[in-house]
Amino acid sequence: MEISSKPIWYDNQEDQLIKSLDKSSMVSITDPKGVIIYVNDSFRKESGYNEQELLGQNHRMLKSGKQPDVLFKGLWKSISSKKVWTGEMCNKRKDGSFYWHKATIIPFTDKDGNIEKYVAIRFDITKNKENIEHLKIAENRFKLFFDAAPNAYFISDTAGLIKNCNIAAQKLSGYPSKQLINKYIGDSILLTKTDRKFFINSLKIPSKTPQKYEFQITSKQGKKIIIEIVSHQVIIDGENVVLHIAHDITKLEAANTKLKEKTKELEMFLYRSSHDLKSPYTSLEGLVTLMKHETLEESTKELLDMFEQTLNTGKILIGNLETASEILNKSIEYKTIDFNKLINQVITSLKHLNGFKDISFNINIPKELKIYSNPEMLNSIMQSLLQNAIKYRRPNTKTHTPFIILNALKTKEGIKITIKDNGMGIKKEDTDKIFDLYYRSNHTVNGTGLGLYITKNAVEKLNGTISATSIISKETQFNILLPNLYSA
């Protein structure tokens, strides 16, 4: 194999060199005093001045004033002692704007060794400078947010050593930043020994999702406070670090506790009230029974009937209130329930209802379906839904036979129960509201507005879900899903 070497430069190689330099850089030549004697096109273009304006002027005319005099002193010291100088400079254009460049100034001497001229070659670095400037702005801005944040930010390594923290972090811990850096985070926020161990250990476990902790700590001033820490494991500059965001939730916790107490109080109040209200109703019922044994005029009898009806509505309402408060208050026991048996009991208890005889029931429950749940709650749920299906039926006619279809199935997600009827149905816009407290969609049928609210609460107490779909004047279906706790 033959290697042929070609000459790099042909004729006029000096010309070619100058041309290349001319294209790539700003070139200027000054006399020993700094008076400009030559500028190339690039130089003129960048500066914004034309040749006449530049030639014969001192190079000082381009000074930006942005750089310290020391720089120029050093520059002159260097080049006047015949040394090449390289550095970053900022010049001012004719229009007043600035441009940055990297300059190399080479002193040339005559045959006697005296400085004859300086040749300066410059490359534009304005872009670089701008980028750095932007970075600085961004960093300042970040620092501003970091320190202005109301939450305490700690950045630690995976061992828990603090690498950085903000002002809120200093406030929370009670230590200045200097005393926090390279200290263990558990020590800075004064966790108890066990919490410290637990916290440090959990940092070592890799996790992609933020981890939430709640600790009670003693502040440096000796105050007991509750803090919540959310720790994110992140990678910054290729390093595994943990960003901890901590905030004082003492007040929140106190408010929460108070709210819980108040709620408990209100629930108790509801329970007591519904309980106590029952007693006078019962007395009235007894009185009505007695009055019926008296000799009464027809008109009085009618009034007594109306009185009794009103009394019954009131009793139902109070009964519902009591059930609702019981669901809220009671802790419930779970038992194995034979669902077929339960449904049979419920249906038997509904036999006395108006319209029961008109309904054709279609019940499909696997023979051995057992549900591990609370019998009273489940009974109350099924009773109220079936009662509704009977109550809101469309009357039996030649063309319409009211039906109720009850299906129950054991599925992967749990026990699915559906109750479907071909009754009055619910308006589409009402289906979302039927489970709300005191919502009544139907004013023609008596109701207390508590029934489905209680049912929903009961289902939720059993950790289940309930939903309804309906077509007005056609059908309604309730879907219940109960957790399948029974696995035998």
Add this chain to the structure above:
Amino acid sequence: MRKINNIVLIDDNKVDGFVNQKIISIVNNTVTTKLFNSSVEALEYFNATTKGIETHPLILTDLIFLDINMPVMNGFEFLNKLSRIKTFLRNPFDVYFLSSSNNEEDISEALSIEFCSGYLIKPLTKEKIRTLIDTKKQIGVELKTKN
């Protein structure tokens, strides 16, 4: 089963006591009823000493309807004190709690008490009394669910 002749009603609610007394007389007007609006007074009545045991109120009583929620001494406390009277065990009469609460816990608490024959939910109706007096059938605790 014994024939029921004397019933004692203890209820701090005057209206309830009055109504219940009336209803009993409507069902059976040969039965004598005695009403106390205070459990303390009722206990005094049962604590009385008589010449012969045959005339002691505890021996004469066949049935007690006892309200639970009463001031000073509730139904449970009353029954407990009553059962400590010497003559008490000589007469196996029935004590029925009579309350407006249909709360399962209240009912089972009442039924767990010794000497309690049953639990009735208010109001006292003719049907409920009939099962106790007329048919003279003792169905005890079963009654708790009859409402």
